[in-house]
Amino acid sequence: MSVLARLETRGIPSLRALLRSNVIKYLTLLAGVASLGSVFGMASDSMYGVSHKINLIAYWHIGLA
Numbered sequence: 001m002s003v004l005a006r007l008e009t010r011g012i013p014s015l016r017a018l019l020r021s022n023v024i025k026y027l028t029l030l031a032g033v034a035s036l037g038s039v040f041g042m043a044s045d046s047m048y049g050v051s052h053k054i055n056l057i058a059y060w061h062i063g064l065a
Contacts, residue, residue, distance in 0.1 A: 018024060
């Protein structure tokens with residue numbers, strides 16, 4: 001068996017198990033909520049200088065990209 005085939009047979013199931021775990025799902029949710037909270041909360045006035053909420057949504061999407 002080649003090195004690449006061994007990496008695939010070991011790596012893909014490991015990645016699948018990692019991505020299906022609840023820990024990753026909750027960490028992703030927590031990061032998203034923290035991102036929303038920082039843009040619409042304390043960081044909006046100090047970092048962006050934007051007071052209109054629609055413009056804050058645009059700045060928030062830039063960070064996600």
